[in-house]
Amino acid sequence: MDTAEPRPGWDQLHQGDRRRGWDERHRSGDFEGEGPNPTLVLALAGVLPGTALELAAGSGTNAVWLAQQGWRTTAVDWSPVGLANGMAKAEAAGVEVEWLELDLLAWSPPTGSFDLVVIVYLHVPPEERAQIYPQAAAAVAPGGRLLIVGHDRLNATEGEGGPPDTVRLFTAEEVAAELLSADPDLVVERAEVVRRVPPPGRAPIDSLLVIRRPALPKE
Numbered sequence: 001m002d003t004a005e006p007r008p009g010w011d012q013l014h015q016g017d018r019r020r021g022w023d024e025r026h027r028s029g030d031f032e033g034e035g036p037n038p039t040l041v042l043a044l045a046g047v048l049p050g051t052a053l054e055l056a057a058g059s060g061t062n063a064v065w066l067a068q069q070g071w072r073t074t075a076v077d078w079s080p081v082g083l084a085n086g087m088a089k090a091e092a093a094g095v096e097v098e099w100l101e102l103d104l105l106a107w108s109p110p111t112g113s114f115d116l117v118v119i120v121y122l123h124v125p126p127e128e129r130a131q132i133y134p135q136a137a138a139a140v141a142p143g144g145r146l147l148i149v150g151h152d153r154l155n156a157t158e159g160e161g162g163p164p165d166t167v168r169l170f171t172a173e174e175v176a177a178e179l180l181s182a183d184p185d186l187v188v189e190r191a192e193v194v195r196r197v198p199p200p201g202r203a204p205i206d207s208l209l210v211i212r213r214p215a216l217p218k219e
Helices: 012-025 038-043 060-067 080-093 126-138 172-182
Strands: 051-055 072-075 097-101 116-121 140-151 185-195 206-211
Touching: 038 060, 038 140, 038 185, 038 206, 051 060, 060 072, 060 080, 060 097, 060 116, 072 080, 080 097, 116 126, 126 140, 126 172, 140 172, 172 185, 172 206
Parallel strands: 051 072, 051 116, 072 097, 116 140
Antiparallel strands: 140 206, 185 206
C-alpha cells in the first residue's frame, strides 16, 4: 500500500481540530449502527469479491462487512479512535482488514489498484470532494468499480439525519458529471436516489453512484 508523505502547505492546525472532533464522536459511542449501510449492501448484491478499499471508513462497520463477504479489504480513516473501534469489530467477527490512519486531503490511494473503492457518507465541502472523489476513481483497477453513497439533496427536506450544512449534500448525477469530466473513460452503472421507506415516511434518503472502469482489452 502506498503511504506517500503528506503534501506541504496543508493547514495542520485546522485539520487537527477536525480530526480531534471525530475522535470525540467515536469515543462517545458507535453512531454507525449495528450493520453495514443498507444502500451499500443493495448495490453490491451479486458482485464477486476481490480487493476493496474503503475511504473515510469511520469505525469500520462497512469494512468489516466487506471482509465478511470475502473482499480483501483496506480501510482508511484519519481518526485513530475510529480505527481502533474497527479493529475490535474485525477481531470479534474473525476477519482481517488492513487499517490505515491517513488524511485523505494529504494522501491519495495508489492508482488502478482496487477492484472496489467505497465511500459511504463522506460529506465534505465541495472543494474537498473535488479532490478526494477523483482520486478515489483513479484508484479503481480496470474492470473494477467506485461505489459512492451519500445523503441526497432531498434528505434535507424529506429525509432524516445527515449533515446540517446542506452544501455538503449532493446528487449522484452531480458527482457522476464531475468524475466523468475528469476521466471520460469511466462508465456510470447506477446513479439514483435510494429511499429506505416510501414517502411520506421519513428515513435517510441516499444518493447511490456506481461507476465502472472498463476492463483492458484482451490481447
